[in-house]
Amino acid sequence: MMKVEFTSSDKYEGAVVVPVFADNRHSVGADALDEASDGTISRSQKGSRFTGKSGQVLVINAPSGVKAQAVVLGGMGDRDAADVLGWEAYGARAMQAVLCSGAKTLVFDQRDLDAPASARAAFGALLAAYRFDKYRTTLKDDKKPSITAIRVICSDSAAAKAAFAPLSETAEGVCLARDLVSEPANVLHPEAFAKRAQELEEFGLEVQILDEKDMKKLGMNALLSVGQGSNYGSKLAVMSWFGAEDRKEAPLVLVGKGVCFDTGGISLKPGAGMWDMKGDMGGAAAVTGIMRALAGRKARANVIGIIGLVENMPDAAATRPGDIITSADGQTIEVQNTDAEGRLVLVDALWYGLRYKPKQIIDFATLTGAIIIALGHENAGLFSNDDALASALDAAGKASGEPVWRLPLGAGYDKLIDSKYADMKNIGGRGAGSITAAQFLRRYVGETPWAHIDIAGTAWKDKSDDPREPVWATGYGVRLIDAFVAEQCES
Numbered sequence: 001m002m003k004v005e006f007t008s009s010d011k012y013e014g015a016v017v018v019p020v021f022a023d024n025r026h027s028v029g030a031d032a033l034d035e036a037s038d039g040t041i042s043r044s045q046k047g048s049r050f051t052g053k054s055g056q057v058l059v060i061n062a063p064s065g066v067k068a069q070a071v072v073l074g075g076m077g078d079r080d081a082a083d084v085l086g087w088e089a090y091g092a093r094a095m096q097a098v099l100c101s102g103a104k105t106l107v108f109d110q111r112d113l114d115a116p117a118s119a120r121a122a123f124g125a126l127l128a129a130y131r132f133d134k135y136r137t138t139l140k141d142d143k144k145p146s147i148t149a150i151r152v153i154c155s156d157s158a159a160a161k162a163a164f165a166p167l168s169e170t171a172e173g174v175c176l177a178r179d180l181v182s183e184p185a186n187v188l189h190p191e192a193f194a195k196r197a198q199e200l201e202e203f204g205l206e207v208q209i210l211d212e213k214d215m216k217k218l219g220m221n222a223l224l225s226v227g228q229g230s231n232y233g234s235k236l237a238v239m240s241w242f243g244a245e246d247r248k249e250a251p252l253v254l255v256g257k258g259v260c261f262d263t264g265g266i267s268l269k270p271g272a273g274m275w276d277m278k279g280d281m282g283g284a285a286a287v288t289g290i291m292r293a294l295a296g297r298k299a300r301a302n303v304i305g306i307i308g309l310v311e312n313m314p315d316a317a318a319t320r321p322g323d324i325i326t327s328a329d330g331q332t333i334e335v336q337n338t339d340a341e342g343r344l345v346l347v348d349a350l351w352y353g354l355r356y357k358p359k360q361i362i363d364f365a366t367l368t369g370a371i372i373i374a375l376g377h378e379n380a381g382l383f384s385n386d387d388a389l390a391s392a393l394d395a396a397g398k399a400s401g402e403p404v405w406r407l408p409l410g411a412g413y414d415k416l417i418d419s420k421y422a423d424m425k426n427i428g429g430r431g432a433g434s435i436t437a438a439q440f441l442r443r444y445v446g447e448t449p450w451a452h453i454d455i456a457g458t459a460w461k462d463k464s465d466d467p468r469e470p471v472w473a474t475g476y477g478v479r480l481i482d483a484f485v486a487e488q489c490e491s
Contacts, residue, residue, distance in 0.1 A: 001126070001172060002129055003148070003149045004168065005149070005150070006157040006158075008154070008157050014069060014070075015070040015098040015105070015106050016029075017072040017109065018030040018033060018071070018108075019074050019076045020073045020074065020076065021078065022051070022053065022079070027113070028109075028112035029110065032109070036065045040063040041073070044058065044063075045058065045073070052073075053075045053077055054075055055077075055089070055093070056075030057073065057075065057093050059097050068107070070098060072098060074093060076090055084120045087124065088401065089124060089466075090121055091108065092128035093467045094121075095124070095128040100142065100145055100146055101146060102146050103146055104148050105148070105149045106125060106150050107151045107153065108153065109153045111154060111155055114156075115154065115160040118152050119163035119167055122167075123164065123168075124468055125150055127468040128468055131145055131470070132472070132473070169293050170297070170479060173482070174478045175475065176288060176475075177285040177289030180284075180473075181278075183278070185278040185311070188260055189311060190230075190258070190309035190311055191233060193237070193258060193260060193309045194235040194237050197209070203292060203295040204298075205239045205291055206242075207238065207239050208238040210236040210237075211235060212224060219326070219327075219328045220328045220348040221325050221326050221328070222326075222347050223236070223308050223344060223347075223349065224348075225319045225323070225325045225335070226259070226310045226312050226344050227310035227312070229312070229313040229315030229317055229319070230312070230313045232311050234310040234311075235309040236306065236309070237306070237309060238304065239291040240303075240304050241291060241294050241299065243298060244302045250302070250358055250359040251359070252301065253303075253304045253306065253353040253354075253358035253361040254481065255350055256287030256288070257281065257345050257364070258284030258308050258309040258310065259342055260278070260280070261278055261311050261313070262277040262280040264338065265314055265318050265338030266314050266319070266338045267338040267339040269339060279473065282459030283364035283365040283459070283477075284364075286455065286459070286478060286481075287307050287364055289477070290305060290477065290482065293482050301489035307349070310345055312339075312341045324421060327348055329347075329351050329444060331423045331443065333419075333422055333425070334426070342365050343365075344426060346441055347441060350444050350445060351444060360386075360389055360451075361450050363451075364477050365452070365454060365455065366454075366459050367434070367437050367452075368433050369433075370437075372457040378403070378457075379397075379403045379405040379457075381407055381457075382404040382451060383409055383434075384406065384409075384450060385442060385449065385450050386450065392487070392488050393484060395487070399487070400483040402479050404480070408435065409438060413436055414443075416428035416429055416431075417439055459476050460473050461474060
């Protein structure tokens with residue numbers, strides 16, 4: 001992770017960023033730069049359409065009188081309306097503007113702003129600096145990131161550093177989730193993913209890996225049915241963090257769908273765009289990133305992260321449409337479509353999670369294309385059997401900048417997954433596809449407060465207007481649950 005420093009020294013180098021508010025009202029840092037450059041900053045503003053409006057960025061290269069390669073003006077709009085998410089976006093836009101400019105250090109002059117604003121600007125810059133260039137061997141130097149350090153000038157560097165410390169761990173979790181989603185399936189298959197989860201023991205997590213033999217003994221045939229056609233053995237990874245004062249306090253359980261590649265199985269997907277199915281483990285990536293973040297910042301909560309890791313391939317041994325399987329809790333499922341496989345993974349993982357007698361259980365999954373039709377790429381779909389839990393997740397989504405939108409559940413939808421030959425079928429027809437998928441999961445959680453978050457539209461994106469997000473893997477879910485845990489489990 002990039003080095004981040006908080007200081008009271010006003011030494012400039014590299015690229016210097018200063019906030020400008022509505023109607024070109026300067027911050028103290030902007031005034032200092034304007035004076036040092038003999039009015040170059042003001043003249044550049046007048047010669048452009050930059051007004052300090054929120055979201056605007058103006059880069060001034062090599063201004064005279066300033067010991068910096070570039071000055072970046074970041075528009076913040078009304079100063080009184082600036083919130084922590086606004087400061088994150090400000091920092092992210094600044095990083096985007098100079099990441100490959102040749103400058104090595106990005107300096108934020110926040111000397112007249114409070115510690116949260118300073119910390120959040122650095123956090124946003126960290127998120128925006130993310131790149132997945134691991135396999136790009138011919139990338140030209142001018143396309144490579146040059147920024148290697150972030151320095152924040154602020155009035156109370158100790159307070160800003162303290163505010164940033166947990167955010168830096170959250171950023172680590174986000175970037176881990178992004179890395180996992182970005183890895184190709186020939187590298188990150190179920191066995192390799194399980195090893196990546198095991199490596200998190202170095203941060204204090206307790207990690208247990210169940211293999212196919214273990215799961216067969218437990219009767220987890222729904223999950224196992226998905227991986228029958230793969231050369232890689234299916235795994236269940238359990239990551240435990242006991243940070244509450246009482247280790248025996250009922251935990252929050254998080255469950256993630258980890259289909260490392262999804263061909264659709266015998267119900268084969270169309271070829272166009274199938275390469276994106278390396279990201280069908282976005283739910284497991286989110287849970288893994290969350291656990292990394294919580295352990296890194298020593299969250300004062302008990303949290304269990306469970307990820308079901310499989311590969312859905314067509315093969316002579318693969319599950320067929322029409323097969324009937326028995327899940328770990330004894331319910332029978334008619335598999336009408338092998339491309340509705342994520343819910344089969346989740347129900348056995350949810351069953352395993354309920355063994356911990358959780359106070360709440362939340363699952364993440366890139367579950368349905370239907371959620372993209374309903375919500376696009378702006379909100380994740382939220383389904384819940386508990387109004388208080390749903391409300392808390394909605395609040396955490398707003399606070400973190402990872403919003404959710406609640407959709408309904410009900411008996412009418414539940415009837416759509418009744419089967420003539422088994423307790424249920426794994427698809428409910430063309431209508432309400434995301435809802436019937438959630439109803440399927442609902443049958444497995446009983447009265448435990450539960451939420452299902454469908455992240456098919458938010459786990460990866462071909463384009464994004466959010467400067468904190470890269471194109472493709474977003475790491476969605478890490479900031480959401482980090483905020484949820486901080487508010488609901490630690491306060």
